[in-house]
Amino acid sequence: MQYHLTHQTLYRYHQPVQLGVHTIRLRPRSDGHQQLRHFAITVEPQPTQISEILDVEGNACLRLWFPDVPTTALKIRTEAQVATFCTNPFNYLSEPWAISAPIDYPSSVAAHLQPYLQPVPSVAMSPAVVEFAQGLLNEVAGQVGQFLSRLTQIIYEDFQYLNRPVGEPQLAGVTIAQKVGSCRDFAVLFMAACQAVGLAARFVSGYQEGDEHQDSRELHAWPEVYLPGGGWRGFDPTHGLAVSDRHIPLVASAQPANAAPVSGQLKPGSVGASTLEYEIHIAREQASERKG
Numbered sequence: 001m002q003y004h005l006t007h008q009t010l011y012r013y014h015q016p017v018q019l020g021v022h023t024i025r026l027r028p029r030s031d032g033h034q035q036l037r038h039f040a041i042t043v044e045p046q047p048t049q050i051s052e053i054l055d056v057e058g059n060a061c062l063r064l065w066f067p068d069v070p071t072t073a074l075k076i077r078t079e080a081q082v083a084t085f086c087t088n089p090f091n092y093l094s095e096p097w098a099i100s101a102p103i104d105y106p107s108s109v110a111a112h113l114q115p116y117l118q119p120v121p122s123v124a125m126s127p128a129v130v131e132f133a134q135g136l137l138n139e140v141a142g143q144v145g146q147f148l149s150r151l152t153q154i155i156y157e158d159f160q161y162l163n164r165p166v167g168e169p170q171l172a173g174v175t176i177a178q179k180v181g182s183c184r185d186f187a188v189l190f191m192a193a194c195q196a197v198g199l200a201a202r203f204v205s206g207y208q209e210g211d212e213h214q215d216s217r218e219l220h221a222w223p224e225v226y227l228p229g230g231g232w233r234g235f236d237p238t239h240g241l242a243v244s245d246r247h248i249p250l251v252a253s254a255q256p257a258n259a260a261p262v263s264g265q266l267k268p269g270s271v272g273a274s275t276l277e278y279e280i281h282i283a284r285e286q287a288s289e290r291k292g
Helices: 107-117 127-139 144-158 172-178 183-196
Strands: 002-017 019-024 034-044 049-054 060-065 071-084 201-208 220-227 231-236 247-253 262-266 274-285
Touching: 019 071, 071 247, 127 144, 127 172, 127 183, 144 183, 144 231, 172 183, 183 201, 183 220, 201 231, 220 247, 231 247
Parallel strands: none
Antiparallel strands: 002 071, 002 274, 019 060, 019 262, 034 071, 049 060, 201 220, 201 247, 220 231
């Protein structure tokens, strides 16, 4: 698939403020499943400096510095052209020793995966989530592939989706108790269930194709699980499916806060509440040949 994306974010401040350093995580990633062919960003007020960086988890981010001039708004507009290639999300063979959970990762791999094996946030795992995950694993006789498919379907079928475009994800224990949540909440619950049975998981922020007739879209979130032999593989419990070429990931992190599309602070002395407005458009284009 090939997509043209536009994403406009507007923060309105209730009184003039001076903007501190901000981090932007709206650049689609490039890897074996996806190729970024064009990316542009415009920011108002104009930053004094924009730096392209790779964060500690390998995500391409932008760091913005602003002049010491009061403003009542921050407007960020990105435009991207992306090609996606993962038509079959199951085109891999798991290592024989990674078919059943918990996976006994080799020490060299486990050291790298340690942040993704810890619950989010880094507090004691909810007993309800552990019971839920262990019960599900027992139902499928410990088979990792069946566990992930079943977990995806249970959240999709048994939990009610709530459109909650702002705010941090709620705790996994809250989501499983209320059976209601946003895509961020379902991603965190999925991660916690995986971690409860010894599977490494991380949080992904990005876009999903959705309804092409809908004028404006939402930013989306889903989990990825590390499967030896298959690498990081995405699952979308909000839509009840494995992630393929109709998903466009931006960044991935062990901590959802580190996948936020925009984060930053005001300079000392600036205090003020803000409101958020956004507009996202996703258009499918005629695909061209894969490059590189």
